[in-house]
Amino acid sequence: FKPLIVLLLFTIVFIITVDYVKNRRPLGFPPGPWALPIVGNIFSLAEKYGNVYSLRIGQKWTVVLNGFEVLKGALVTQGDSLADRPLTPLSVDRSQGLGLILTSGHIWRQQRRFALSPLRYFGFGKKSLEPVILDEFTHCAEEFRSYKGTSKPFNPRLTTMNVTANIICSLVFGRRFEYSDEKFRKGLCFSNEEIITSVIASICSSLQLYNAFPVLMRYFPGLQQKLQKNWAGVKGLIREEINEHKQISSEQRRDYIDCYLNEIQMNKGKDDNTFDEENLINCVWDLFVAGSETTSTTLRWAFLYMVKYPEIQEKVQAEIDGVIGQSRHPSMEDRANLPYTDAVLHEIQRMGNIVPLSVPHFTNRDVHIHSLGSFGNIVWLF
Incomplete structure (x- = not known):
């Protein structure tokens, strides 16, 4: 020996x-x-x-x-x-260098410039999106009221995910889904599980190991296999939605997908074209990943702090009752008259560490x- x-x-x-x-x-x-x-x-x-x-x-x-x-x-x-x-091995396996979050150079500039246009057209960052948000929170309130009278506590995570995902759905798919919709629940489960698994994987250094030794880790059982399965599931569901949109003329421009399908047709044959269905799938996915989990997590931090500091909750409620009352919904115009509530929201965002590491x-x-x-x-x- x-x-x-x-x-x-x-x-x-x-x-x-x-x-x-x-x-x-x-x-x-x-x-x-x-x-x-x-x-x-x-x-x-x-x-x-x-x-x-x-x-x-x-x-x-x-x-x-x-x-x-x-x-x-x-x-x-x-x-x-x-x-x-x-371009790390994991990001290549996840998106093949496509989408909005993990791209660079010409493809990123072209996709980002396009994405801002239809999203703003359909109300992103504008007052015109306010009715969609208020309507969704009406469904959220009904969901919370359904637990009234029960002695057991409940986890608001899924409900807040439903709310934020549905607001994004209104921009991307042109419609909202009922919380009991099987397709919606399945897609939401995949997306949320992907984010949770990613966080766990980061803590366990699995993602770093994957990027350091991709050839080995692609065949090693672990969290990365779970991620790959979830990615395939989400892509399949988005592709179904795109196929449904293709049955109707995209010239109607009802949502982000319609605008993107129209952009694919307009840019065919151009040398610098980055618009195709595979890129559309990754862009839609990125919009959900970037928008739904961050917002729903912020809401859950708000619930937690309101429970932990009931005296703050009472002051916020008193200000809302004094300015808005009980007869109408709040609006962005009320923000200037709600300085205490606005300050509390900013403090929640400061204290609630929802994105510990940047991209x-x-x-x-x-x-x-x-x-x-x-x-x-x-x-x-x-």
């Missing part, structure tokens, strides 16, 4: 040596913790290195930015230089941040 042991030791030393030579910290990178061979800093904490430091995730060096002043200097002063997204950024040119030299690589914004 001695020759085998010697060969094994030689192989290990050789791999570690090659890894060290090949993956040394690049010149000009901020300081950071010592990286383990092969796996890098996947299991490291780096608080003592301040607000700008570098980590090695698998075979890639990453710069971490943390703190208001540093982020302001990066995103405000040099926003164009950090606008791109890294990773990728520098498209060397940048200089916080007097620590120039670098160019993936940048995580904390």
